[in-house]
Amino acid sequence: MSALDLSLREQAAAIARGDTDPAELLDEALARIEQRNPAINAVVETFPERSGEMLAAAPKGPLHGVPLVVKDEWPLPWRAQRFGAAELLAPTAPAESGPYRALRDAGATIVGVGNMHELGAGSTGNTSVYGPARNPWNTERCPGGSSSGPAAAVAARLVAGAVGADGLGSVRFPAAYCGLTGLKPTFGRSAMAGHHMAAITSLIVSGPLCADAADCRLLGSALFDESLAAGDASGLRIGVIRDPVSEDVDPEVRKACEAAIEDLRGETGGEVREVSLPDLPVATLAAILLINAESLNGATPERLNRLHPEISPIARGFIKYRALLPAAAIVQSARIRTMMRRRLAALFADVDVLAWPTVPAVAPPLESPMVELPSGTHTADQANVRGAALANLTGIPSISVPVGLSSEQLPIALQLGAAWGRDELLLDAAEALERANGRRWVEALSPLAPTETETAGA
Amino acid sequence: MEVSERAEEFIPAGLASLGIEADEVELAVMNAAHGMFWPAILDLLSLDTSGVEPERQPDLSKAPR
Numbered sequence: 001m002s003a004l005d006l007s008l009r010e011q012a013a014a015i016a017r018g019d020t021d022p023a024e025l026l027d028e029a030l031a032r033i034e035q036r037n038p039a040i041n042a043v044v045e046t047f048p049e050r051s052g053e054m055l056a057a058a059p060k061g062p063l064h065g066v067p068l069v070v071k072d073e074w075p076l077p078w079r080a081q082r083f084g085a086a087e088l089l090a091p092t093a094p095a096e097s098g099p100y101r102a103l104r105d106a107g108a109t110i111v112g113v114g115n116m117h118e119l120g121a122g123s124t125g126n127t128s129v130y131g132p133a134r135n136p137w138n139t140e141r142c143p144g145g146s147s148s149g150p151a152a153a154v155a156a157r158l159v160a161g162a163v164g165a166d167g168l169g170s171v172r173f174p175a176a177y178c179g180l181t182g183l184k185p186t187f188g189r190s191a192m193a194g195h196h197m198a199a200i201t202s203l204i205v206s207g208p209l210c211a212d213a214a215d216c217r218l219l220g221s222a223l224f225d226e227s228l229a230a231g232d233a234s235g236l237r238i239g240v241i242r243d244p245v246s247e248d249v250d251p252e253v254r255k256a257c258e259a260a261i262e263d264l265r266g267e268t269g270g271e272v273r274e275v276s277l278p279d280l281p282v283a284t285l286a287a288i289l290l291i292n293a294e295s296l297n298g299a300t301p302e303r304l305n306r307l308h309p310e311i312s313p314i315a316r317g318f319i320k321y322r323a324l325l326p327a328a329a330i331v332q333s334a335r336i337r338t339m340m341r342r343r344l345a346a347l348f349a350d351v352d353v354l355a356w357p358t359v360p361a362v363a364p365p366l367e368s369p370m371v372e373l374p375s376g377t378h379t380a381d382q383a384n385v386r387g388a389a390l391a392n393l394t395g396i397p398s399i400s401v402p403v404g405l406s407s408e409q410l411p412i413a414l415q416l417g418a419a420w421g422r423d424e425l426l427l428d429a430a431e432a433l434e435r436a437n438g439r440r441w442v443e444a445l446s447p448l449a450p451t452e453t454e455t456a457g458a
Numbered sequence: 459m460e461v462s463e464r465a466e467e468f469i470p471a472g473l474a475s476l477g478i479e480a481d482e483v484e485l486a487v488m489n490a491a492h493g494m495f496w497p498a499i500l501d502l503l504s505l506d507t508s509g510v511e512p513e514r515q516p517d518l519s520k521a522p523r
Binding site: 188281282285289304305313314316317320324333336338341345348382394419 | 479484485488494499503505512519521
């Protein structure tokens with residue numbers, strides 16, 4: 001078995017013990033990217049010399065020598081981010097982004113840049129200047145977006161961990177579609193420096209994508225620059241709501257998520273409470289309007305008139321439509337944000353976590369990313385965002401955890417949200433859920449992940 | 459007047475007033491976006507939030523004060 005097939009924490013431990021040579025591990029990661037990436041287009045650039053230099057200078061930190069992928073949303077000292085697009089409205093340049101510094105200081109090696117949905121503006125990953133990333137569970141299906149490449153890279157076990165970014169669900173969607181654990185941290189808790197919207201965004205955060213919660217805890221600790229200590233989720237009070245986010249859901253997804261909630265309750269000796277959270281649809285729209293308004297940074301009419309011709313027509317149309325959004329709706333969105341923050345603060349006095357499916361249906365086809373729900377046919381973007389935007393609007397942390405496979409052998413995921421600063425509780429709860437189901441779903445391997453036979457022959 | 463009809467006026471007029479040019483494909487995308495978002499935006503604007511006291515310089519990393 002290759003050390004590359006170990007979990008992130010096991011890789012780090014093997015290197016620390018001297019059982020694994022990090023230079024060999026880096027070479028293995030590069031070889032595996034060369035071997036497997038053509039099928040999934042998850043990694044859009046490698047830079048072996050830079051990775052080698054990073055490893056040579058790496059401190060003996062908690063991630064010493066571990067190869068990782070970062071989303072094309074984060075600048076590196078040798079590479080400006082492209083945001084999955086032909087160009088950005090804001091100028092970009094190579095730089096030491098916050099996630100780069102966090103990984104460097106923890107001793108990690110950045111082995112490649114992960115693909116992403118063009119301009120971060122989609123939950124599927126089916127549009128990118130690099131071409132779409134593909135889902136390792138079924139390469140004709142969407143990997144999820146916008147952190148499509150980081151998720152696909154981990155699900156295919158090119159690396160054991162990756163750094164994404166989440167502005168309206170962009171860590172959680174690909175985690176759900178690819179069968180991974182993905183954490184959207186509390187706003188402001190994880191590294192953001194160097195992001196081209198860092199100074200103006202009130203929604204975007206960096207976040208880890210890994211196979212399981214313990215690996216997210218390790219990578220998240222680097223991104224947070226603080227130890228995300230393991231705690232106790234005993235007596236967990238789980239809030240569920242009667243709302244389309246939990247009820248207008250594919251029957252297989254609903255069944256798996258309801259079973260997972262019951263498993264979590266049983267494992268923690270907790271309780272399930274039905275709670276009320278009105279106006280979720282309008283809160284979702286408020287988040288969409290706010291991030292679209294923030295995305296206009298640098299968008300003068302003159303600039304909008306000379307968009308790069310290789311930006312997709314859909315993106316060009318949406319970018320220009322943003323300029324027509326009424327100011328009154330943006331102001332109203334800010335008031336709705338306050339309203340929802342206060343409602344959540346009150347709600348989290350009664351429950352520890354809120355639970356509903358991360359996405360209402362499994363990964364749709366790349367060629368036609370539509371989903372069938374009890375309410376009818378929807379675009380995946382429309383269906384997905386309604387369960388994710390609340391966390392970005394209000395700043396609370398949220399995690400996506402794999403809880404099953406559909407009859408088509410595609411991952412199903414449950415989302416848990418908690419009060420501000422309780423990221424650690426979400427990791428504790430995710431680990432409790434893993435224990436409850438015997439780690440069956442976090443250890444499930446996609447067809448593109450390495451097998452023992454292939455590894456032995458490698 | 460339907461949203462689609464209003465879009466025929468609103469989008470070209472809005473773009474023209476801002477000096478933003480758009481080709482036919484971009485206009486088609488904008489019309490589709492308008493049809494999708496505008497009714498919901500009107501619902502959002504009509505929500506009574508008069509009782510919501512705004513947060514002053516909200517710290518999104520923490521619960522509201």
